[in-house]
Amino acid sequence: MNVKEQLDACFAYVSERISFKPKVALILGSGLGGFAEKIDVEAALDYADIPGFPVSTVAGHAGRFVFGYCEGVPVAVMQGRVHMYEGYTPQEAVLPVRLLHLLGAEILFLTNAAGGIQPGMHAGEFMLITDQISSFVPSPLRGANLDELGVRFPDMSEIYSKRLNQIIRKIAVNADIPLKEGVYVQTAGPAYESPAEIRMFRLLGADAVGMSTAIEAIAARHCGMEICGVSCISNLAAGISPHPLTHEEVKEAGDQAAPQFERLVRAAIKEFS
Numbered sequence: 434m435n436v437k438e439q440l441d442a443c444f445a446y447v448s449e450r451i452s453f454k455p456k457v458a459l460i461l462g463s464g465l466g467g468f469a470e471k472i473d474v475e476a477a478l479d480y481a482d483i484p485g486f487p488v489s490t491v492a493g494h495a496g497r498f499v500f501g502y503c504e505g506v507p508v509a510v511m512q513g514r515v516h517m518y519e520g521y522t523p524q525e526a527v528l529p530v531r532l533l534h535l536l537g538a539e540i541l542f543l544t545n546a547a548g549g550i551q552p553g554m555h556a557g558e559f560m561l562i563t564d565q566i567s568s569f570v571p572s573p574l575r576g577a578n579l580d581e582l583g584v585r586f587p588d589m590s591e592i593y594s595k596r597l598n599q600i601i602r603k604i605a606v607n608a609d610i611p612l613k614e615g616v617y618v619q620t621a622g623p624a625y626e627s628p629a630e631i632r633m634f635r636l637l638g639a640d641a642v643g644m645s646t647a648i649e650a651i652a653a654r655h656c657g658m659e660i661c662g663v664s665c666i667s668n669l670a671a672g673i674s675p676h677p678l679t680h681e682e683v684k685e686a687g688d689q690a691a692p693q694f695e696r697l698v699r700a701a702i703k704e705f706s
Contacts, residue, residue, distance in 0.1 A: 436524045437579055439485050443528065444535045446483050451476050451536075453500040455509035457702050458530075458538035458658075460649065462514070462545035465665060466495050467688075468695055469512040474501040480515075487515040487525045504703035509533055516645055518622035523573040526645075527652035531582060534656040540597070540705055541653040542698065543646050543662035548670035550631060551615050551640035556669065557690050559612050559697065560641050561601055562593055562662035566618040566634075567647035574655055583655035592650050597661035597705060604700045610693050615640025617664060619647035631670045642670055663697070665690050 434442070453475050461468055479497045480488045489496040495512040502508065511533075517526050530541065547560070554560075578585045605612035618634050620626060622644035626634070634642055641664045653660050 434485065436528075436576065440528060440531055440535070440579075443483050443486050443532050447478065447498075447532065447536065451478060451500060453507065453509070454537040455500065455507045455533070456538065457503075457506055457508045457540045457542060457705060458511070458533040459508055459542045459698070459702075460511040460514050460529075460544060462645070462665065463667070465544055465546070465691065465694055466512045467691055468698060469495070469499040469510040471695060472499065472501040472503045472508060472510065474499055476500045487519075487521050487528060489513040489515050490519050504699055506702050506706050508702060509536060509538055514645055514649070516622060517570065517648075518644060523571045523648050524576065527573040527649055530649045530652045531656060534582070534653070534658055539658060541649070541658045541660045542702070543649060543660065544694075544698075545643045545646045545662070545664050546667040547617065547641040547643040547664035548626070548631075548668050549641055549666040550635050550670050551613065554613065554641075554666050554669065556666055558666045559605075559610065559690070559694070560617075560664040560666055561598055561605075561612055561614045562617045562646075562664060563598065563614050564616045565592060565647045565650060566616060566637060566639055567651060570619050570621050570648060573648045573652045583657060587655045589651070589654060592654050592660060594659045594661055597659060597701075600704045601661060601663070601697070601701050604697060604704065608696055608700065610697055613640070613666075617646060617662065618642050620644055626670060641666060661701075663694075665694065
């Protein structure tokens with residue numbers, strides 16, 4: 434089954450069971466999945482129930498779609514994502530994003546847990562993503578172009594919407610939520626980065642590093658979606674952190690940041706529309 438056939442099969446299955454049309458799609462990163470329980474839920478669907486759909490295997494990722502309303506706005510929430518390091522191709526890892534587009538979502542709000550590179554960062558802070566570096570992972574657009582989704586050579590000069598970012602900045606100021614800004618770099622994972630790699634990423638202009646998000650943003654931009662992204666800085670990156678990195682640390686930081694994260698996301702989604 435090729436990429437188009439797989440996407441069409443997933444869309445047919447979901448659309449037969451879920452009549453809900455979202456305006457905003459939200460992908461929740463490690464430690465942030467609890468937000469899905471806080472919306473007015475209309476329906477939910479486990480990834481494992483969708484034939485051919487990539488299933489999340491990471492601890493702390495529930496692995497399901499939740500459809501409902503957040504501040505009156507129809508949303509589709511991915512409670513956990515899939516990653517290339519789980520054995521998926523870039524095309525499989527972005528299939529959920531393309532499916533959300535076909536279901537009607539116009540805006541994609543990406544969140545993740547990331548390692549902080551920017552000087553002065555602390556675990557538990559948020560970083561508004563203003564741009565990204567995806568050169569260290571294969572493009573999800575490689576292979577035959579899906580013409581019904583977008584053009585062969587899509588422009589990436591404004592991946593993260595200036596309009597949406599300005600809304601998030603304003604909300605953060607009004608809600609007294611500290612918000613840093615910067616460039617996110619995606620690596621393939623699953624090993625955390627070496628100190629030498631972090632020094633290289635800093636020289637390249639990266640402010641935070643993680644194992645997701647960038648390829649999802651590329652696929653969403655290809656589809657014509659409007660995108661924003663916020664990283665929860667769960668730890669300082671290797672060589673900056675004084676101790677070894679663990680996934681438990683990532684989840685713990687997400688749990689601690691969850692209340693402020695919920696305030697920020699709720700207010701942003703309301704303002705987006």
